[in-house]
Amino acid sequence: MIARNISFLLIVLMIVWIGCEYTTDGVELPYEERLVVWGRCDDSGADFTFERTLRLGEDRVEYSPRLNDVNAYIKHEHGIVEVPLDTAGGNHGFYRSQVLFAPGEQLELFAEWHGKKITAKTRRPATPQVESFRAYLDSSVQPTMLVCEGTFVPLYDELYTSWIDIYISPWDTTQYIRIPQERRTYLRVNDAAPDGRIHVSERYRNAPSLPDSITIEVLALDKAYYDYWVSQGDPGSSGFPRSSLFSGAFRSNVKGDGVGVVWGTTSNRKVLRFH
């Protein structure tokens, strides 16, 4: 990030010394209305949320960009079925299909809205297998620390993330603690230890005793999900808005007149009960 800022510094100095910046006359801010979709396919089926893009600088009024008149279809091994608007979602552009996709199966989305068409492909990864999971109190440090350690075997070209939920009743009023609270660490086969396993280790400080239960949940994700979130980065971090000097586009598995991401996911969990 610092190296990027050095580039920025050099550019700024050059511009200050010899450049001239001015507001462009006679050229409108570009706007191309496009579809935005984010979809997820898991054990319970596939759901999608559709929006439209807004003009640059346009205020977003809660659900105003959501689209309720999208023609959406998914293709699975038995054919193509329509994905209906989920009215239980309050007509907020939420669409749900009850068609179930097994791990390893591919889903293809087709959507059309006012002549704009998009497609997206995703695949539900193989279900991750939690090989081992244990938890113990480490009283060698003060205050006592709860240590949770798990392992699972990653498959080639799959992407994983995991979290550990601690369910407790006696400690305080908190029902459960998820560590890490918001995880953006994604693990791949490259992250495996020499024994071919990914080792997850988390510590929870100030644990007086073992909780009621501890759950480790491992999610496998379509890599498109990772690519999308990694590529979006922080639009302001380069100093310049991304444009001529720092242009870019998201890596998205959505093709056509839209942007977003559709991803398949599977999960597995293992629970340790202490009381």
Next chain:
Amino acid sequence: MAAHSLLHSLPLLCFLLQVTTAAFSGERGTLSGTVSDSTTGEALAGVRVAFYDEAGLVRWNATNRFGFYAFSDVAPGRYTLVAFGFRGARCEHALITSDSVPDVRVHIRLSQKEVELNEVVVEADRAGDLAPLAVHEIRPELIKSLPSIGGEPDVFRPLQHLPGVKTSSELLGGMHVRGSSPDQNLILLDGMPLLNPTHFGGLLSVFNPDIVRSVGLSKGVLDAMYGGKTSSVLTVATKEGSRERVGGSAGLSMLSTRLMLEGPLTENASFIIAGRRLYADLLVPVFADAVKSPRFYFYDCNAKLQYAPSGADKLVLTAYLGNDVLWRSRENADVNFDINWGNKAASLRWLHLFSSALFANVAVIYSSYSFSTRILSEPDKGYIDWLSNSSIADLTVSGKLEMQLSDAMTLKGGAELTRNRHTAEAFDKVAEVERGMLPPSTAYAADASLFLQHEAKFWQSLSTMVGIRLNSFANGMFGDAEPRLAASLSLSDDVHVKGSWTISHQYLHLVTRNEISFPTDLWLRSGRDVEPSRMTQSVMSIEKSFADGTYDVVLEGYYKTMKNLYAYRQMADVVAGIPSPDNFVKGTGEAYGAELLVRKDVGRFSGWIAYTLSWTKRTFPELNNGEPFYAQYDRRHDMSLVVRYKASDRWQLSGTWTYSSGQPYTLPAGQFAFPSSEYGRHYLDFPALNDRRLPSYHKLDLGATYSFSWFDMPFQVLINIHNAYNRHNVVARYVSYELFKPVLKDLTLFPFLPTVGISCTF
């Protein structure tokens, strides 16, 4: 064109000769020697040498880069040996009489004083040239006479007006040759590769104009002697230093000041040394706060020592040091920084004539590029917030042999061994005292190359070149063969058709952000996860002379494919140190186009018109949804007009006008948010990469040179008007936010800018 007519079409310029011996007996022998400048004693490359008998021309040839020429299998007889310099001057003859000595060596000393009036400005690949290797040669006189920025003549300016050569802008001025990126150009200063050929992000090249003797640009890597880059070869040869007297030159422009000294050391040795420095930083205290204001300067130094103990041996020691420095005073209590980058290069070269038909060139070359950054936010505590150093260095041993099998056939071969060191270190919040305790990460690799090239002429109308280069890179991890084929056919005396087909590989990749080169860009070596780039280029051209060679017209078409190009991943994490392949994506490229050059080299009025119609595309599976997109330097139309007019002995006028289609760029076409986005946060929607075009670019630059003498010292005043009609050429367009409201901004660089510079020789 047949050699005879070629020679007669050339207005003879210069002159001859010191005949050391003159003799041929009944045994057939060789005639060889060197051609040098009579004023400075420097070897002259590319000079035509011919010999005649009573019936007329017998044969002709040209001197190589080291001023050497040779004719083999010469029958005994009486001959006249003639060296032809540049157009517009006379040539004298010397007689060679037969004797019992079969091998004769003749050292020719040419006078170039008369060249100045009507010299050839773009010498090579001319219509009269049968050579299959097309090289644009630029002479220093042209460099110094064309309009420049700040009154500072620059090597890159005339090159940028050649067909097929483009720049991103007048500032971000790396050369894009036929749709390639700047890092794909092999830049050689006296045979030493330079990774960063520009100062200040491209404002000026690193080549001091006072020390440059000749510049050659080949828009392809055709000669098997060259490798490691895929797009073009730029060779800059510096002067060797006068062997006649101590002298020099000095110059002062609105950007920099420079000084050059040269002279003989002994009868057989000479030196030249030159330095240049940007002085803008010295003026900062006059106009701004000296402590708070950031300052920038660059400098470069050249030195050359040559020693010729005999007519058959020459030793040349060459050195270059250049640096750009951006800094803020350590007295500043806020944040201060010290950022510098530059090249270092040195070589020791031995040239040896084993015989008149066998020439050797052995060299040891060191070349490095380094970039370092130091940022301190609390200077008084002695802690560095950020420290990074990276350098890439090559130590090369090369040996090349050139064997003249006959007048019509030459065989070249050689080998290169390179030891590469890539060092990187980056520390965050490190106490300066601890710095020495943390070793940098360093990677070593050994590279090797072999090449063999055969050049032949048949029936004075067909010329061929067949070469092969074999590369072993990264300790043998990669092995590549590069065939180089070229041919030239004369359809008549003034019409030639040329064709070439080459494959070249590149093992060092400059990964830039959006095709704009900055010193912070990373050099990425091919290795386990980074494959070598590969380029295949096919070129066809037809050349014709008109009006007895007054006008030359060259029409060329090319098609290039590129594999294994590397670019940053979208929003990759940029970290210092040896770059991780995870941050880059791999793709392919394609470039094709047609180039037209109409040139007039003789007379008071000279110049050329260059037009290029071209397409340059890139395809990266992980960028732009895998769809092909135009590279940032894609220009559909590109045109340059270069004129020079010798108004009088004192005044020379020049002008350049360029036009090119707008460059592609990317703008967001909207915004959106996600359900899980932070409150109020939106993301920009970029439907495609480089799907828009900036307004077309055009600019007129004017220059005038006034020559006069003062105390018997010749002076030149250079007056330049940059952007004469004040065109606001947009180099970037982007969205900016003013009070949370998006507005579209344009960035332009130099407006109407008159400048002046002065130089003198002594």
